[in-house]
Amino acid sequence: MLRVDSIDQRIISCLVTNARSSFADIGKDVGLSAPAVKRRVDKLLDTGVLRGFTAVVDPAQLGWGTEALVEVHCRGNVTPHDIKARLEPMPEVMAAYTVSGAADAVVHLRAASIHHLETALERLRAVEIIDRTVSTVVLSRLLDRPQAP
Amino acid sequence: MLRVDSIDQRIISCLVTNARSSFADIGKDVGLSAPAVKRRVDKLLDTGVLRGFTAVVDPAQLGWGTEALVEVHCRGNVTPHDIKARLEPMPEVMAAYTVSGAADAVVHLRAASIHHLETALERLRAVEIIDRTVSTVVLSRLLDRPQAP
DNA sequence: CTTGAAAGTTTGTCACG
DNA sequence: CGTGACAAACTTTCAAG
Numbered sequence: 001m002l003r004v005d006s007i008d009q010r011i012i013s014c015l016v017t018n019a020r021s022s023f024a025d026i027g028k029d030v031g032l033s034a035p036a037v038k039r040r041v042d043k044l045l046d047t048g049v050l051r052g053f054t055a056v057v058d059p060a061q062l063g064w065g066t067e068a069l070v071e072v073h074c075r076g077n078v079t080p081h082d083i084k085a086r087l088e089p090m091p092e093v094m095a096a097y098t099v100s101g102a103a104d105a106v107v108h109l110r111a112a113s114i115h116h117l118e119t120a121l122e123r124l125r126a127v128e129i130i131d132r133t134v135s136t137v138v139l140s141r142l143l144d145r146p147q148a149p
Numbered sequence: 150m151l152r153v154d155s156i157d158q159r160i161i162s163c164l165v166t167n168a169r170s171s172f173a174d175i176g177k178d179v180g181l182s183a184p185a186v187k188r189r190v191d192k193l194l195d196t197g198v199l200r201g202f203t204a205v206v207d208p209a210q211l212g213w214g215t216e217a218l219v220e221v222h223c224r225g226n227v228t229p230h231d232i233k234a235r236l237e238p239m240p241e242v243m244a245a246y247t248v249s250g251a252a253d254a255v256v257h258l259r260a261a262s263i264h265h266l267e268t269a270l271e272r273l274r275a276v277e278i279i280d281r282t283v284s285t286v287v288l289s290r291l292l293d294r295p296q297a298p
Numbered sequence: 299c300t301t302g303a304a305a306g307t308t309t310g311t312c313a314c315g
Numbered sequence: 316c317g318t319g320a321c322a323a324a325c326t327t328t329c330a331a332g
Binding site: 009 | 151
Binding site for chain 4: 032033035036039
């Protein structure tokens with residue numbers, strides 16, 4: 001396994017807060033020079049601890065304001081890989097998890113409208129391996145943290 | 150309301166893919182000069198369409214590999230604002246939504262271990278306004294898209 | 299109102315100690 | 316890991332469409 005020391009964690013913290021901050025600025029925060037910060041960031045990207053950098057957009061303002069959490073129950077024995085393969089082509093699928101309990105998976109859907117959500121659910125239910133779904137529509141988003149400290 | 154044209158959408162798409170790409174590179178993709186791209190990005194940040202830029206980290210490699218989706222049932226009538234205020238101080242709460250159906254909210258928890266998850270759940274259940282919780286532990290993460298196109 | 303070009307400044311990046 | 320040097324990018328200003 002690889003080592004991520006406290007300086008790396010502080011660098012990650014800086015980049016999570018603002019992915020476009022300069023290496024020099026990060027260096028000021030963590031007490032390192034800009035090249036040293038860059039070397040660490042490059043290594044974190046290489047090792048996969050950092051997967052990349054992304055922009056945070058307001059989904060509502062782009063017209064993707066409707067969300068749902070959907071329990072998926074499959075028929076027979078299906079592998080997580082099967083489920084993943086079926087969900088991959090659907091752009092409305094934001095995230096999917098295999099879970100404990102009765103359901104085989106939980107799918108996080110995001111759509112442009114209730115109508116769009118409905119069609120996405122129909123497409124989801126049309127997948128052969130899926131037996132039935134239990135949908136929970138998100139009414140409001142109370143909290144949405146970028147990620148852990 | 151504000152207008153986000155197709156060029157803005159392509160700029161956003163570029164920044165979602167890589168938040169650290171240069172304005173010049175984005176400009177090559179969308180057919181604009183670097184200053185023009187910067188002006189648009191600044192406006193998108195101002196208007197709130199773009200909320201900011203963040204690093205995507207692999208939670209497992211930082212030792213936050215245990216997740217759960219928790220249905221929260223409250224006692225009596227509580228406002229979404231109340232729930233939010235109680236969840237805000239908990240670092241394990243990644244996201245929280247008010248939802249349709251029997252539950253008052255769904256909370257996305259992330260912890261360093263099953264034990265950590267257990268203590269986080271205990272703290273969650275200790276909140277006065279919360280009556281009971283129904284936990285679903287995430288076994289594996291099938292899909293995790295940064296966001297919508 | 300938005301764009302592109304040019305200016306000066308800042309930042310990224312590499313070699314070396 | 317830090318320093319210094321060079322290249323690349325950012326940011327402002329200004330004139331044109």
